[in-house]
Amino acid sequence: MADSSFNNLTSLARALSQPKLDLLDSPDVGPPRNTALHPARRRKLSSCNSIETIEPLTSPTTAEARVLVINTGGTIGMTLHDNVLAPKANAFVKSLRKLPILHDEMYAQQTCMYEYYGSENSLVLPLSKDSKRIIYNILEYSPLLDSSNMTTDDWGRIGKDIEKNYESYDGFVILHGTDTMAYTASALSFMCEHLGKPIILTGSQVPIYEMRNDGRDNLLGALLIAGQFVIPEVCLYFYNKLYRGNRVTKVDAGSFNAFSSPNLAPLATAEVDITINWDTVWRANTTAKFQVSTELNRNVGLLRLFPGITSATVRAFLQPPMQGVVLETYGSGNAPDNRPDLLEELKKATDSGVIIVNCTQCLRGTVSASYATGKVLMDAGLIAGGDMTPEAALSKLSYLLAKTELDLDAKKKMMGQNLRGEMKADIAGAKLALSDSRFIQVIAKSLSISCKEELEAIRDALTPSLACAAAKIGDMEALEALNDMGSNLCLGDYDGRTPLHIAASEGHLKLVQYLLGHGASVYAKDRYSDTPLCNAVRFRHKEVVKLLRKTGAHFSRDELEEAGTELCSLAAIGDLEGLEIWSLAGANLNKPGYDGQNAIQVARAVGKKEVVAFLVQLMSNKSKGVFDELNECDEYDDDENSEVIEFTASPGGR
Numbered sequence: 222m223a224d225s226s227f228n229n230l231t232s233l234a235r236a237l238s239q240p241k242l243d244l245l246d247s248p249d250v251g252p253p254r255n256t257a258l259h260p261a262r263r264r265k266l267s268s269c270n271s272i273e274t275i276e277p278l279t280s281p282t283t284a285e286a287r288v289l290v291i292n293t294g295g296t297i298g299m300t301l302h303d304n305v306l307a308p309k310a311n312a313f314v315k316s317l318r319k320l321p322i323l324h325d326e327m328y329a330q331q332t333c334m335y336e337y338y339g340s341e342n343s344l345v346l347p348l349s350k351d352s353k354r355i356i357y358n359i360l361e362y363s364p365l366l367d368s369s370n371m372t373t374d375d376w377g378r379i380g381k382d383i384e385k386n387y388e389s390y391d392g393f394v395i396l397h398g399t400d401t402m403a404y405t406a407s408a409l410s411f412m413c414e415h416l417g418k419p420i421i422l423t424g425s426q427v428p429i430y431e432m433r434n435d436g437r438d439n440l441l442g443a444l445l446i447a448g449q450f451v452i453p454e455v456c457l458y459f460y461n462k463l464y465r466g467n468r469v470t471k472v473d474a475g476s477f478n479a480f481s482s483p484n485l486a487p488l489a490t491a492e493v494d495i496t497i498n499w500d501t502v503w504r505a506n507t508t509a510k511f512q513v514s515t516e517l518n519r520n521v522g523l524l525r526l527f528p529g530i531t532s533a534t535v536r537a538f539l540q541p542p543m544q545g546v547v548l549e550t551y552g553s554g555n556a557p558d559n560r561p562d563l564l565e566e567l568k569k570a571t572d573s574g575v576i577i578v579n580c581t582q583c584l585r586g587t588v589s590a591s592y593a594t595g596k597v598l599m600d601a602g603l604i605a606g607g608d609m610t611p612e613a614a615l616s617k618l619s620y621l622l623a624k625t626e627l628d629l630d631a632k633k634k635m636m637g638q639n640l641r642g643e644m645k646a647d648i649a650g651a652k653l654a655l656s657d658s659r660f661i662q663v664i665a666k667s668l669s670i671s672c673k674e675e676l677e678a679i680r681d682a683l684t685p686s687l688a689c690a691a692a693k694i695g696d697m698e699a700l701e702a703l704n705d706m707g708s709n710l711c712l713g714d715y716d717g718r719t720p721l722h723i724a725a726s727e728g729h730l731k732l733v734q735y736l737l738g739h740g741a742s743v744y745a746k747d748r749y750s751d752t753p754l755c756n757a758v759r760f761r762h763k764e765v766v767k768l769l770r771k772t773g774a775h776f777s778r779d780e781l782e783e784a785g786t787e788l789c790s791l792a793a794i795g796d797l798e799g800l801e802i803w804s805l806a807g808a809n810l811n812k813p814g815y816d817g818q819n820a821i822q823v824a825r826a827v828g829k830k831e832v833v834a835f836l837v838q839l840m841s842n843k844s845k846g847v848f849d850e851l852n853e854c855d856e857y858d859d860d861e862n863s864e865v866i867e868f869t870a871s872p873g874g875r
């Protein structure tokens with residue numbers, strides 16, 4: 222095992238022995254820019270009357286992040302009517318505006334936030350510990366629902382709204398009642414394909430309007446995580462913990478600590494600090510774009526076994542139009558093996574094409590075929606649901622059964638596979654243990670370290686820089702070795718620059734592809750708020766830009782605003798390559814610059830006919846949809862390192 226770990230020290234040595242270490246002399250490291258307010262906002266700001274008279278509220282290192290909050294209802298926004306709790310419309314935003322921990326009115330006024338983002342539903346958190354401002358917009362549904370009233374249509378509505386707003390926000394928070402939150406979280410985790418940004422469901426047990434409540438903390442924690450960390454998962458945040466959404470279940474109706482994730486440790490804990498368990502975070506490992514599949518099949522159900530259940534009950538439950546059932550069995554997936562009447566009903570249903578998944582009634586643990594009483598269910602054609610929660614198994618069935626492009630066998634196969642971290646992956650696919658790595662062994666020995674936590678701390682301290690060094694020189698072997706020893710290839714260096722930023726800056730297409738296939742995020746921002754796409758554009762790597770765009774990378778609203786001025790400058794100097802790459806990256810060629818003229822007008826004004834012709838050609842190609850061959854992926858697909866994985870992914874980018 223040790224041979225395949227990081228024993229290829231030549232590549233490490235190569236990476237480390239570069240005369241000048243990558244980031245220090247990297248051309249993309251410039252003086253810190255003022256990311257507090259983008260120039261477009263600053264321009265607006267200068268037109269605000271009050272600006273001369275106020276103290277600046279932002280430091281040069283403050284960055285802003287944007288989060289969309291979708292308020293679907295739930296106790297968090299309820300009030301008492303006739304002695305029972307029910308949702309109250311149009312009250313939530315007004316109430317938050319009066320809470321200083323959830324809204325900084327002074328910042329909003331002084332930075333002209335409302336002029337830029339709209340005044341009705343925009344709010345901003347106070348400055349975070351990491352000097353970030355999280356601006357959030359609340360989209361309130363009508364009617365607001367107690368989550369007991371929600372259906373699959375409501376899940377579809379949430380999915381569509383996320384898809385519609387995906388490029389405008391860094392993360393999403395869904396306010397939702399707790400009663401069916403685990404179902405919605407599970408369903409969204411499957412519906413959101415190739416997800417690259419955090420979607421966090423939260424709510425509360427006591428309305429936010431009451432003096433003692435858990436709603437404020439839950440909302441604040443969810444906003445801080447959604448705005449500050451690229452966790453590309455559908456999560457659930459409650460009582461200081463962030464969970465994977467498809468691993469949770471509601472376990473307590475009367476406690477603030479209402480949810481449990483029995484088979485998976487939390488993804489993050491919010492204590493003195495917010496600590497992310499990056500090793501557990503699930504990554505799409507894909508070069509495909511985010512999309513939401515809102516088609517769900519409603520002919521699914523949950524059937525809980527109990528001693529003495531009659532075959533008539535089972536038969537009635539399995540009648541058409543039923544197409545998929547989660548059978549909640551005893552212990553490690555057991556059912557009576559002395560009840561041929563029951564087993565026959567199950568077998569008849571699976572033979573006729575109903576998918577039946579075996580999940581345990583126990584809160585913790587997995588189904589296995591260790592008992593004769595478990596094996597009979599396999600023989601009856603049931604699919605082992607591993608350690609999935611019934612909520613996850615049900616919504617997975619609903620999602621897969623709606624996929625018209627899959628035949629029954631493919632659906633059955635995928636039911637037993639891990640698609641979004643909802644069940645434990647195959648042991649056979651497990652990677653090296655950390656302590657198997659020779660590189661880590663050598664360091665641990667020289668530092669007299671033996672415990673796992675210290676080993677992990679060393680790995681996490683060293684490997685981001687090593688991975689960036691490898692990315693700088695295009696050393697694929699070193700990256701693979703780092704990946705094999707369990708390193709998280711999405712972590713950034715001291716400037717928050719990830720290996721993907723570096724590979725994109727250097728134009729190492731193969732490495733960019735490898736990193737995207739191993740959990741790297743196109744949405745990672747360095748301390749200057751630059752993404753890998755910004756870097757690839759800046760250093761003119763056309764193929765990298767295409768691949769990043771294909772994976773869903775996009776400019777921010779501010780960057781798109783600024784693009785007009787950049788395009789005008791490029792047009793004025795006749796830089797055709799620059800114009801093409803900005804266009805490839807998604808810039809609107811018609812966008813005016815600071816003086817109101819667009820690139821074509823500037824080119825005409827300075828007499829650059831070839832630029833005018835080039836821009837006209839680019840625009841007409843773009844409008845015909847043939848412009849950038851973004852959908853032509855042969856170039857990437859036939860590469861043996863390419864992993865365009867449609868549905869599966871893995872934790873920690875491995």
Ligand SMILES: NC(=O)C[C@H](N)C(=O)O
Nearest residue numbers: 295296367368398399400
């Ligand atoms: N705590 C809550 O949110 C419970 C409420 N009945 C709901 O699920 O909407």
